[in-house]
Amino acid sequence: MTTVQATNGHGTRADRGAAVGPDELVERLRAQATRYHSEHDFHVRMNAGELSPAQIRGWVANRFCYQEAIPRKDAAILGNCPDREVRQRWIRRITDHDGTDTTEGGIEAWLRLGEACGVPREEMEDGRHIVPTVRFSVDAYVTFARTRPWLEAVASSLTELFAPGLMAERLAAFEKHYTWIERDGLDYFRNRLHQAPRDSEHALEIVKERCRTAEQQDAAVAALAFKNDVLWSMMDGIDKAYPA
Ligand SMILES: O=C(O)c1cc(C(=O)O)c2c(n1)C(=O)C(=O)c1cc(C(=O)O)[nH]c1-2
Numbered sequence: 001m002t003t004v005q006a007t008n009g010h011g012t013r014a015d016r017g018a019a020v021g022p023d024e025l026v027e028r029l030r031a032q033a034t035r036y037h038s039e040h041d042f043h044v045r046m047n048a049g050e051l052s053p054a055q056i057r058g059w060v061a062n063r064f065c066y067q068e069a070i071p072r073k074d075a076a077i078l079g080n081c082p083d084r085e086v087r088q089r090w091i092r093r094i095t096d097h098d099g100t101d102t103t104e105g106g107i108e109a110w111l112r113l114g115e116a117c118g119v120p121r122e123e124m125e126d127g128r129h130i131v132p133t134v135r136f137s138v139d140a141y142v143t144f145a146r147t148r149p150w151l152e153a154v155a156s157s158l159t160e161l162f163a164p165g166l167m168a169e170r171l172a173a174f175e176k177h178y179t180w181i182e183r184d185g186l187d188y189f190r191n192r193l194h195q196a197p198r199d200s201e202h203a204l205e206i207v208k209e210r211c212r213t214a215e216q217q218d219a220a221v222a223a224l225a226f227k228n229d230v231l232w233s234m235m236d237g238i239d240k241a242y243p244a
């Protein structure tokens with residue numbers, strides 16, 4: 001089939017006329033990997049061990065804004081989703097981040113990561129280090145989940161398909177290059193190594209099964225492209241705020 005690639009990579013309806021099968025849809029979604037934030041220069045330098053302590057601290061403090069917003073984003077998806085089976089599994093994402101009476105969640109693990117890097121917990125919690133680009137990008141993601149159809153919001157979470165490679169590389173890079181960070185602080189990344197594939201498999205199953213029309217498929221690809229933009233602009237904001 002002939003395709004005309006949109007220059008912004010958003011895979012608009014002009015790309016294709018007809019709906020494709022589930023496997024080809026997965027290929028279209030996976031093709032978005034080239035625009036994932038792992039390709040951003042700040043991440044490339046992070047994993048090469050080239051960032052200063054101030055740059056790592058700036059990244060950790062700003063990323064806390066994203067971590068804190070994830071459960072609110074997932075609650076918005078639950079609120080818009082009429083399907084009990086989907087909700088039954090999706091709800092796990094909220095406790096993974098918020099924790100429970102007996103388990104520590106990702107937000108607490110991220111606060112410990114920050115402390116291990118030398119950012120006091122209260123400085124993360126009060127948001128004093130958050131730069132405007134990060135705040136607006138994160139807000140755009142939560143607003144997207146609140147206002148778009150729930151299936152598109154599920155598709156937008158599929159950046160997590162691309163996350164495990166970056167996480168594994170990051171964990172190795174932190175252990176090798178940033179030895180000034182206490183090892184216990186890296187639990188967040190270790191946990192995500194198994195949580196991210198589990199979550200993205202579920203989201204992919206939903207999108208494969210339910211995005212059957214060309215419009216739904218284009219909307220899913222566009223949602224994923226939007227999310228890549230959210231993550232990329234966060235990195236742009238952090239990169240600019242903490243120069244080498
Ligand atoms: O550090 C990263 O590179 C990274 C990327 C992503 C992602 O691809 O959206 C997530 C996370 N981390 C993460 O920790 C996380 O909990 C998470 C949830 C989601 C989501 O969209 O639901 N993405 C991500």
